Amino acid sequence: xxxxxxxxxxxxxxxxxxxxxxxxxxxxxxxxxxxxxxxxxxxxxxxxxxxxxxxxxxxxxxxxxxxxxxxxxxxxxxxxxxxxxxxxxxxxxxxxxxxxxxxxxxxxxxxxxxxxxxxxxxxxxxxxxxxxxxxxxxxxxxxxxxxxxxxxxxxxxxxxxxxxxxxxxxxxxxxxxxxxxxxxxxxxxxxxxxxxxxxxxxxxxxxxxxxxxxxxxxxxxxxxxxxxxxxxxxxxxxxxxxxxxxxxxxxxxxxxxxxxxxxxxxxx
Numbered sequence: 353x354x355x356x357x358x359x360x361x362x363x364x365x366x367x368x369x370x371x372x373x374x375x376x377x378x379x380x381x382x383x384x385x386x387x388x389x390x391x392x393x394x395x396x397x398x399x400x401x402x403x404x405x406x407x408x409x410x411x412x413x414x415x416x417x418x419x420x421x422x423x424x425x426x427x428x429x430x431x432x433x434x435x436x437x438x439x440x441x442x443x444x445x446x447x448x449x450x451x452x453x454x455x456x457x458x459x460x461x462x463x464x465x466x467x468x469x470x471x472x473x474x475x476x477x478x479x480x481x482x483x484x485x486x487x488x489x490x491x492x493x494x495x496x497x498x499x500x501x502x503x504x505x506x507x508x509x510x511x512x513x514x515x516x517x518x519x520x521x522x523x524x525x526x527x528x529x530x531x532x533x534x535x536x537x538x539x540x541x542x543x544x545x546x547x548x549x550x551x552x553x554x555x556x557x558x559x560x561x562x563x564x565x566x567x568x569x570x571x572x573x574x575x576x577x578x579x580x581x582x583x584x585x586x587x588x589x590x591x592x593x594x595x596x597x598x599x600x601x602x603x604x605x606x607x608x609x610x611x612x613x614x615x616x617x618x619x620x
Contacts, residue, residue, distance in 0.1 A: 356410050360390060360417040367424030371588050386420050426587070450556035451582045451589050452484030455543035459573040460583070462552070464539045464595040465566065472531050475599035479539060481505060481522045482594035484551030491545035497526055498533045504544050526597070539595060554581055556591040568592045 368382045393416050397409040453462065469477065479495065479502075492506025503509075505524045531537055541552075554568075568591070569576045572584050582589035 357390070357394065357413060360413050361387060364390065364417045364420040364424075367421040369424070371424040371426065382420075382423075386416075390416050448555075449484055449553045449594075450591060451554045451586070452551035453554060453570070453582050453593070454548050454551050454585070455546060456548075456583060456585060457573050458543055458546065459571075461540055461542040461571040462581075462593060463569045463571070463576065464541075464593050465568075466537045466539060466595065466597050468531050468535050468537050469597055469599045471599055472528065472597075474602060476602050477526045477528065477531060478523045478598050478600065479505075479526050480596045480598050481524075481541070482553040482596075483520050483522065484553045485549075486520055487547075487550045489547055489549065491543065491547035491550045492522075493541040494544045495524055496540040497530045497537055499538070500527075500530045502526060502530065506544070523598075531597075537597060541595075553594040554589070554591050555594055556589075 364386045365383055368379060368386065390413055394409045394413045397412045398405045469475065479497065481493070488507045490506070490508070492504050492509065494504050495502050503524055505522050507522070509524070510522060526537075566578065568581055569578045570581050570583065571577075572580070579588050579590055580586070581591060581593065
């Protein structure tokens with residue numbers, strides 16, 4: 353029986369690692385729960401089944417292990433369907449979202465690597481963040497680009513804008529000198545206030561991002577992972593965050609009013 357228990361434990365942990373190995377916290381909770389349930393079920397059957405207890409306990413343990421294997425491999429065998437259309441507004445916007453990230457801990461963060469636009473040196477450059485749904489409350493995101501904190505983005509930080517997707521897309525201006533560091537900008541977002549209603553849009557197909565499979569990663573408070581982009585509360589999720597660098601023709605400052613380089617604006 354001890355050998356059988358060890359085999360069941362190894363198989364179950366391997367399956368959990370396959371589905372949740374990218375997020376240490378989720379992996380630890382699932383392994384702990386599996387081992388606890390396995391031990392409790394086997395011990396209960398051994399104590400109550402009489403002379404045939406060992407055989408029945410082994411079968412009960414096999415059943416628990418089989419359920420855990422299904423749980424572990426299901427995120428890998430049933431990937432979230434992808435949609436490659438990014439356009440639309442209103443209800444159409446929801447149809448282009450494969451999954452949503454919700455920050456649940458202030459230690460969490462995301463990383464997005466974005467190709468710098470070819471005309472960044474002569475343009476006003478803006479980071480565009482696509483939300484998973486409309487949000488007009490107080491939480492937001494602290495934004496870093498290439499290791500430089502460029503500000504906090506939230507609904508309140510957005511400039512007035514008529515029409516379009518005003519509370520589904522957030523924008524913040526990125527200083528040119530920050531983009532001059534490298535041809536690929538590394539963007540990091542961390543929560544500024546936690547609100548489960550504030551979500552970030554994700555796309556299940558990493559090919560939707562020019563930077564490819566390594567464009568996005570999620571930090572769960574312990575490790576970075578590109579296989580659990582929707583957060584620790586969700587199954588293994590790959591793809592890319594819908595975060596982009598957009599450009600607009602550079603606007604000269606008013607003669608009697610200096611430019612405001614950190615003022616985010618909306619573009620039609």
